[in-house]
Amino acid sequence: MSGSTPSTSHTSSPAGDELRAQKIAFLVMVAIIAIAPVVVYPVFMMKVMCFALFACAFNLLIGFGGLLSFGHAMFLGSAGYVSAHAAKVWGLTPELAILCGTAAACGVAFVSGLLAIRRQGIYFAMITLALAQMIFFFCLQAPFTGGEDGIQAVPRGKLFGLIDLSNIAAMYIVVAVIFLGGFLLIFRIVHSPFGHVLKAIRENEARATSLGYDTDRYKLAAYILSGTIAGLAGATKALVFQLASLTDVHWTMSGEVVLMTLLGGLGTIFGPVVGAAVIITMQNYLAQFGAWVTIIQGVIFVICVLVFRRGIIGEIAHALKKSL
Amino acid sequence: MEIFGIPSQALFGQLLIGLINGSFYALLSLGLAVIFGLLNIINFTHGAQYMLGAFCAYLLLNKLGIGYWWSLALAPIIVGLTGVVIERTMLSKLYKLDHLYGLLLTFGLALIIQGLFRNEFGSSGLPYRIPQELQGAQNLGFMFLPNYRAWVIVVSLVVCLATWYVIERTKLGAYLRAATENPQLVQAFGINVPRMITLTYGFGVALAAFAGVMAAPIYQVNPLMGADLIIVVFAVVVIGGMGSIMGAIVTGFGLGIIEGLTKVFYPEASNTVIFIIMAIVLMFKPAGLFGTQK
Numbered sequence: 334m335s336g337s338t339p340s341t342s343h344t345s346s347p348a349g350d351e352l353r354a355q356k357i358a359f360l361v362m363v364a365i366i367a368i369a370p371v372v373v374y375p376v377f378m379m380k381v382m383c384f385a386l387f388a389c390a391f392n393l394l395i396g397f398g399g400l401l402s403f404g405h406a407m408f409l410g411s412a413g414y415v416s417a418h419a420a421k422v423w424g425l426t427p428e429l430a431i432l433c434g435t436a437a438a439c440g441v442a443f444v445s446g447l448l449a450i451r452r453q454g455i456y457f458a459m460i461t462l463a464l465a466q467m468i469f470f471f472c473l474q475a476p477f478t479g480g481e482d483g484i485q486a487v488p489r490g491k492l493f494g495l496i497d498l499s500n501i502a503a504m505y506i507v508v509a510v511i512f513l514g515g516f517l518l519i520f521r522i523v524h525s526p527f528g529h530v531l532k533a534i535r536e537n538e539a540r541a542t543s544l545g546y547d548t549d550r551y552k553l554a555a556y557i558l559s560g561t562i563a564g565l566a567g568a569t570k571a572l573v574f575q576l577a578s579l580t581d582v583h584w585t586m587s588g589e590v591v592l593m594t595l596l597g598g599l600g601t602i603f604g605p606v607v608g609a610a611v612i613i614t615m616q617n618y619l620a621q622f623g624a625w626v627t628i629i630q631g632v633i634f635v636i637c638v639l640v641f642r643r644g645i646i647g648e649i650a651h652a653l654k655k656s657l
Numbered sequence: 658m659e660i661f662g663i664p665s666q667a668l669f670g671q672l673l674i675g676l677i678n679g680s681f682y683a684l685l686s687l688g689l690a691v692i693f694g695l696l697n698i699i700n701f702t703h704g705a706q707y708m709l710g711a712f713c714a715y716l717l718l719n720k721l722g723i724g725y726w727w728s729l730a731l732a733p734i735i736v737g738l739t740g741v742v743i744e745r746t747m748l749s750k751l752y753k754l755d756h757l758y759g760l761l762l763t764f765g766l767a768l769i770i771q772g773l774f775r776n777e778f779g780s781s782g783l784p785y786r787i788p789q790e791l792q793g794a795q796n797l798g799f800m801f802l803p804n805y806r807a808w809v810i811v812v813s814l815v816v817c818l819a820t821w822y823v824i825e826r827t828k829l830g831a832y833l834r835a836a837t838e839n840p841q842l843v844q845a846f847g848i849n850v851p852r853m854i855t856l857t858y859g860f861g862v863a864l865a866a867f868a869g870v871m872a873a874p875i876y877q878v879n880p881l882m883g884a885d886l887i888i889v890v891f892a893v894v895v896i897g898g899m900g901s902i903m904g905a906i907v908t909g910f911g912l913g914i915i916e917g918l919t920k921v922f923y924p925e926a927s928n929t930v931i932f933i934i935m936a937i938v939l940m941f942k943p944a945g946l947f948g949t950q951k
Contacts, residue, residue: 642758
């Protein structure tokens with residue numbers, strides 16, 4: 334993956350500079366993932382990585398496609414249910430269970446995407462929210478999801494039938510590989526010709542159409558990619574916590590991923606990761622205060638929208654005059 | 658007596674519940690449509706403001722001894738004024754930006770308001786008594802109609818139609834519609850458009866609070882009473898299309914009735930039927946039943 338640098342990097346030095354900054358940031362991130370388990374609980378780090386991948390997937394759609402989805406919980410949740418069901422009831426190995434969950438999210442994204450891309454802007458947000466609510470009620474009532482209890486005690490199993498994932502170190506490495514793989518995939522998508530067309534559509538859809546691009550197909554493709562990667566995060570998360578529950582399909586989860594991305598920086602590469610880390614840390618420390626978590630999240634939303642629209646990484650990048 | 662193999666009592670009972678739900682869908686989607694028309698934002702706080710209306714009535718009764726009838730007038734004014742403050746201090750800063758920021762801001766406000774009330778009052782419902790004048794029920798021969806439910810349906814119809822009349826048939830409404838089309842031009846004619854925007858938001862919020870007071874005796878007063886409702890109302894708005902006031906009213910009542918009938922014939926789908934209808938409408942008429950695609 335790292336060999337696939339955009340062609341602009343050899344020709345002009347500012348773009349090369351940009352890429353170097355992103356490479357350094359990436360190496361810092363890898364180092365943090367490698368060292369962190371010594372300092373904090375590995376399970377906490379795995380949670381952060383799952384949500385960071387979820388937020389990165391969401392950011393692919395809003396930050397680079399300009400489409401605000403308010404229903405991304407449907408991918409996280411449905412993938413979680415399917416991978417939990419596959420691991421527990423069908424007895425599949427973890428990599429196959431994750432694959433099943435991701436494929437399910439891809440299917441959900443394809444069908445809901447066909448409907449949602451028919452409208453833009455605010456309508457797109459409302460439609461995705463409504464479709465996600467439909468999935469929520471489906472998960473509440475469907476026989477295999479366990480209703481209010483969810484699917485509990487999901488076995489982590491043996492990776493490829495060989496490596497026992499109940500060993501926390503093995504699980505940690507698997508999650509880290511999935512997260513970094515997903516992150517690099519998104520990085521590659523953003524810098525590909527496809528990603529550039531997507532940005533063009535975000536900036537001026539009418540002009541992109543007039544240049545001969547079938548914008549609906551690009552938007553649908555971006556939506557499906559985003560939903561599938563969000564599903565990958567959800568499927569992994571279900572195995573890490575050995576649980577698939579209604580929390581992951583509820584609209585509050587869709588709101589949380591918006592918040593993570595907004596706080597970290599919309600349309601930045603590393604913003605969603607930082608946003609997810611901050612929000613998950615906050616939830617961890619404030620869990621005992623109950624409803625205050627919701628209130629603080631609301632306050633962060635309001636502050637971000639009113640005075641801090643670039644987000645954490647967006648501000649840093651602006652100060653350094655680089656894109657991160 | 659049976660109709661389509663369903664006892665008529667059950668059928669009419671669910672039809673009535675459908676009409677009641679429809680009244681609230683209509684009132685709330687009407688408020689959303691009015692706000693969207695002029696401000697171009699989707700007011701995510703609408704559900705929380707509906708809840709505020711109900712709580713306002715509850716607190717007026719239990720702290721100050723002010724009853725239902727005064728609450729019906731006071732709660733919308735109080736909550737409407739908080740709406741005016743929100744518009745002046747926050748929303749007005751966002752008009753030059755992408756409309757999505759308005760959605761995100763109002764979503765954050767909804768989280769704050771609902772969180773504060775959940776902290777204070779817990780998440781179990783608080784009872785609110787039906788006013789004395791509206792207790793009891795009428796025997797219509799085929800079913801019992803509780804007086805209060807009849808009152809809710811009639812009043813929300815009247816309020817909806819009055820709003821439609823003001824916007825579509827009066828001079829004030831004409832200014833409003835003109836400002837929706839072209840605010841700069843209307844301002845050039847010497848009309849204070851920013852003030853009009855503020856008052857419109859206040860009015861939309863007041864409508865939500867009014868619906869909240871009406872709902873207090875039927876559903877219990879609960880900090881999260883508007884949270885899930887608002888998502889259904891969003892679907893209603895997508896189905897109706899936001900362009901037309903009458904469209905919002907008709908779709909609101911219509912979908913309430915369809916939902917009620919689904920509860921009789923296929924209860925498993927009663928939670929999702931509105932979303933399914935939304936999906937079908939999007940397939941064939943993406944702009945909504947009464948909307949025009951811009």
